[in-house]
Amino acid sequence: MTRRIIAVSSGMSEPSSTRLLADRLARESATALGGAELGGAENSSAETRTVELRGHAHAIADAMLTGFPSGALRGVVDDVAAADGLILVTPTFTASYSGLIKAFIDILDPDALQGKPVILGATGGTERHSLMIDHAMRPLMAYLRAMPVPTGVYAASTDWGAAGLDERIGRAAAELAAMVAGGPVQQPVRDGFADPVPFEELLNG
Amino acid sequence: MQFGIFTVGDVTADPTTGRTPTEHERIRATVAIAKKAEEVGLDVFATGEHHNPPFVPSSPTTTLAYIAASTERIMLSTSTTLITTNDPVKIAEDYATLQHLAGGRVDLMLGRGNQGMVYPWFGQDIRQGIPLAVENYNLLHRLWREDVVDWKGRFRTPLQGFTSTPRPLDGVPPFVWHGSIRSPEIAEQAAYYGDGFFHNHIFWPPEHTRRMVELYRRRYEHYGHGAADQAVVGLGGQVYMAKNSQDAVREFRPYFDNAPVYGGGPSLEDFSEQTPLTGGSPQQVIDRTLGFRDYVGDYQRQMFLVDHAGLPLKTVLEQLDMLGEQVVPVLRKEFDALRPAHVPEAPTHASLVAARDAAAGSADQKAGVPA
Numbered sequence: 198m199t200r201r202i203i204a205v206s207s208g209m210s211e212p213s214s215t216r217l218l219a220d221r222l223a224r225e226s227a228t229a230l231g232g233a234e235l236g237g238a239e240n241s242s243a244e245t246r247t248v249e250l251r252g253h254a255h256a257i258a259d260a261m262l263t264g265f266p267s268g269a270l271r272g273v274v275d276d277v278a279a280a281d282g283l284i285l286v287t288p289t290f291t292a293s294y295s296g297l298i299k300a301f302i303d304i305l306d307p308d309a310l311q312g313k314p315v316i317l318g319a320t321g322g323t324e325r326h327s328l329m330i331d332h333a334m335r336p337l338m339a340y341l342r343a344m345p346v347p348t349g350v351y352a353a354s355t356d357w358g359a360a361g362l363d364e365r366i367g368r369a370a371a372e373l374a375a376m377v378a379g380g381p382v383q384q385p386v387r388d389g390f391a392d393p394v395p396f397e398e399l400l401n402g
Numbered sequence: 403m404q405f406g407i408f409t410v411g412d413v414t415a416d417p418t419t420g421r422t423p424t425e426h427e428r429i430r431a432t433v434a435i436a437k438k439a440e441e442v443g444l445d446v447f448a449t450g451e452h453h454n455p456p457f458v459p460s461s462p463t464t465t466l467a468y469i470a471a472s473t474e475r476i477m478l479s480t481s482t483t484l485i486t487t488n489d490p491v492k493i494a495e496d497y498a499t500l501q502h503l504a505g506g507r508v509d510l511m512l513g514r515g516n517q518g519m520v521y522p523w524f525g526q527d528i529r530q531g532i533p534l535a536v537e538n539y540n541l542l543h544r545l546w547r548e549d550v551v552d553w554k555g556r557f558r559t560p561l562q563g564f565t566s567t568p569r570p571l572d573g574v575p576p577f578v579w580h581g582s583i584r585s586p587e588i589a590e591q592a593a594y595y596g597d598g599f600f601h602n603h604i605f606w607p608p609e610h611t612r613r614m615v616e617l618y619r620r621r622y623e624h625y626g627h628g629a630a631d632q633a634v635v636g637l638g639g640q641v642y643m644a645k646n647s648q649d650a651v652r653e654f655r656p657y658f659d660n661a662p663v664y665g666g667g668p669s670l671e672d673f674s675e676q677t678p679l680t681g682g683s684p685q686q687v688i689d690r691t692l693g694f695r696d697y698v699g700d701y702q703r704q705m706f707l708v709d710h711a712g713l714p715l716k717t718v719l720e721q722l723d724m725l726g727e728q729v730v731p732v733l734r735k736e737f738d739a740l741r742p743a744h745v746p747e748a749p750t751h752a753s754l755v756a757a758r759d760a761a762a763g764s765a766d767q768k769a770g771v772p773a
Contacts, residue, residue, distance in 0.1 A: 262667030265606050267676045389586035390617050396594035396625075399536045399587055 200377050202226050203276050204247040204284035207298035208320070211251075215320045218352050218366075219247055219286040222316050225366050226282060229374035248273050250297050257297065260304045278309040282316075282377040283343075285334070289321035293333045302337065308386050310343035314376035316369045318350040327351040346372035403737045404703040404748045405730045406446025407439050407722070408481035408638060411459035414712035417660040422712075428458050429465070431715045435708075436469045438719050440476035442726020448479035448511065448705060453487075453520055456662070463496040470504035477750070478504055481638075481705070482513025482581045485542070486534040487524035489558065494545040494566040501571040506751030511579040511600050511636075512539060514588075526557070532587050533557075539578075543595060546575035574758055577749045579636055579703075582614065589614050593621030598634035598748070603694075604707060605663065607676050611637065612697040619699070631745055636703035637694055639678050640710075643724045647682040654681045661711035684728040691733055700741045702748035704733070 204223040208215030223245040230243040250257065256270035266274045277283060287294040302310075317334045321327070330349035338345045348369040356362045394402075409432060415422040423431065436447040449459045449466065459465060466478040478500070483493060493510075501508045514531045515521070521528045537555045544551050545566040554560040570576065579598035582588035583606060592599040599618040601611045615635055622633035642657075644650035651670065658670045658681075673679055680690045691704065706725065709718040747753070 259668040259672070263605065263664055263673070263676075265610070265676075267607070267668070267672070390613055393586050393590045393617060393621060396536075396590050399532070399590065400540060402533065402536075 198242060200230055200243045200281040201276070201279065202230075202243055202245045202282045202284065202373075202377070203280040204245065204286065205250060205273075205277065205298070205301065206247065207250045207287045207295045207301070209251060209288060209295075213288075213320075214352060214354070214357065215286050215288050215318075216247070216249060218318050218320055218350065219284055221366050222284045222286065222318055222350065222370060223247055225370035226284065226316070226373045226377075229367075229370045230377060246276060248276075250301050253301075254297060257300050257304060261300060266304055274305060274309075277305060280313070282314045282373050283310065284316045284318065284373070286318035286320070287334075289319050289326040289329050292326065293329060294319070294337075299337075302341070307341070310338070310341040311386070313343050314373050315343045315345045316348075316350065316373050317345050318352070318369075320352045322354055324351075324353040324355065327353065344376060346376060348372055403701070403734060403741070404445040404477070405725075405733065406444050406448060406477070406479070406703070406705045407435070407708055407725075408448040408450070408479075408705040409435065409459070409709050410450045410481075410707070411452060411457045412662060412710055413456045413458055414662060414710070415660075416712040416714055417656045419714075425458050431709075431718075432459070432465060433469055433472065434715060435718055435722070436476070436478075437472055438722045439726075440473045442722050443730065444476065444722070444726060446477045446479055446703065446705065448481040450481050451484050453523065454517065463500045466508070467500055467503050470500070470507065475507075477507050477509065479508070479579075480510045482511045482515075484515045484520075485512040485538050486514045486528075486531055487521055487526050488538075490538040490542040491545065491558075491561075491564075491566060494542055495568075497576055498546065498566065498568050498570050501576055501751070502568055506571050506755075508751070509577040509579065509598075509749075511581045511598075513581040514585075530557070532585065535588065536591060539580075539591065539595075543575075543578075546570050571751065572755050574751065574754045576751075577754060579634075584610055584614065586614070586617055589618040590621055593618050593627075593633070594625050596622065596625065596627035598636055598702070600636035600703070600705075601638065601698075603638040603678055604640050605677065608678060608694075608697055611678075615698040615701075629744070631699055631742075634746070634748060635698055635701035636705065636748070637698060637701060638705050638707060639680070639691065639694070640707040641679075641687045641721075641725075641729075642681045642708075643684050643687055643721060643729070645683060647686055650681045650683065657711040657713055684724055687729050688732050688736075691729075692736055695737070695740065700737075700745045702746070 204219040206216045206219035227243040227245050253270045260266040287298045317330045319330050330351055346369055350365045350369050352362055413428045439447045449462050451459055451462050453460050462480050497510055514535050518528045537557055551561055551564050579600040580588050580592035581600040583602055601614055603611050619630035619633045623630040642650055642654035655670050680687050708721045
């Protein structure tokens with residue numbers, strides 16, 4: 198069975214450490230699921246896609262104003278909703294996640310992340326913000342009824358030259374793989390178009 | 403096929419002059435626009451209903467009655483009548499009265515309203531939007547069809563031995579369209595009663611319209627009102643025309659860029675590609691509009707939004723000239739030629755009376771009563 202992992206990065210620069218962290222989390226998660234990346238080995242059991250929100254920034258603002266995602270953003274929104282596992286990585290901006298990743302999450306259907314295993318990752322200039330994942334990102338996931346893995350992965354600039362980041366990435370990936378392999382936690386949401394609530398039920402509800 | 407215009411009734415500054423019309427000017431302009439719509443040969447004029455600035459149409463039946471008295475032929479409708487925050491008893495009374503005054507030239511479109519703060523002003527809660535729409539319409543439907551109603555529900559005080567007056571003209575209630583952009587429950591509601599379904603078809607990509615209409619048609623057949631392709635479908639649309647498409651885009655751009663609903667968002671070009679908005683020559687509007695049929699099937703009513711976002715009255719009247727002279731006659735001919743014989747026209751008061759009499763006649767025949 199092929200599992201789909203999508204990593205969403207709201208890094209700003211090119212290249213960005215946020216994208217780098219997202220890629221590493223995605224690769225390790227795929228490996229942990231015993232698979233390889235998209236286009237890899239024939240028997241791969243995980244395919245991954247990494248999306249950089251920067252390229253969709255205008256479309257995200259448009260979607261906030263029009264109420265619908267258009268163009269390539271539509272595909273990203275659909276892929277996130279359909280993914281078996283999600284990796285969200287943001288830079289730390291003024292003690293929280295970036296506005297861009299929040300705006301992206303705001304345009305998703307409210308139940309798009311329900312029951313979905315998620316790795317939360319963040320980058321920052323200093324280790325002093327490392328609890329941002331737990332103080333800012335986790336409550337957001339709780340509201341959306343997503344299932345963040347216990348290990349959040351925070352990478353300060355100094356972490357890229359220090360021991361420990363690899364280990365945290367591996368642990369988060371293993372946790373995600375275990376949750377994804379465990380199968381869906383949530384009942385699928387009813388499709389009101391394929392399976393409408395009969396009117397008598399609406400009337401007597 | 404019916405063609406018409408629908409207005410939101412917004413009071414918006416003209417971005418090219420900075421001038422905002424007064425409420426008085428906007429109300430008088432609405433009447434002028436409706437009269438012009440009749441003059442250029444359109445079939446329907448519909449007004450919105452809002453209860454907060456910057457909108458003026460808080461009292462649609464007052465405006466429509468005045469228009470009825472100033473016109474002879476055009477059908478008067480709404481876009482939309484708030485079935486959630488209005489008392490269904492008052493809707494029954496107001497629109498039956500309007501029906502008498504307008505000689506049957508009345509139908510209405512029901513909608514829920516999407517502004518959270520308006521609901522509490524009328525003692526309601528937007529989170530109950532769907533249940534309110536379902537219960538209120540069920541009562542409205544009965545008030546127009548049963549002379550004496552005993553009723554009890556969740557949202558309104560009960561009725562014992564209540565008769566809504568006046569009774570509908572000729573005993574036939576106004577035809578009702580149910581409007582919704584993306585709530586399957588409302589398509590289901592329209593299908594259940596065999597009423598019309600209207601999709602605003604302005605703000606969102608055609609895919610949403612297609613999905614809603616498909617559901618409505620499927621369920622219309624399920625509830626035994628006819629085949630799916632005989633269900634009664636209306637669509638919105640918005641256009642801005644000039645002889646040359648470049649002029650249309652240039653003239654419309656400042657209004658689009660500053661429009662309350664999408665200003666500051668996508669470019670005019672992107673939005674035109676993503677939604678049915680068409681700024682172009684009359685021929686481009688014809689081609690685009692004919693294409694709507696590809697994803698909703700043969701439908702009965704096409705409404706255009708032409709008077710929003712601060713467009714001055716003079717421009718709106720010019721748009722109506724182009725619509726009436728160059729666009730609608732072609733669309734009417736083309737759509738009618740494409741529509742199979744078993745697909746009905748939109749109901750009118752006369753057709754509803756005839757259908758009622760025919761049904762009564764066949765029932766009499768079955769019972770052996772001579773006609």
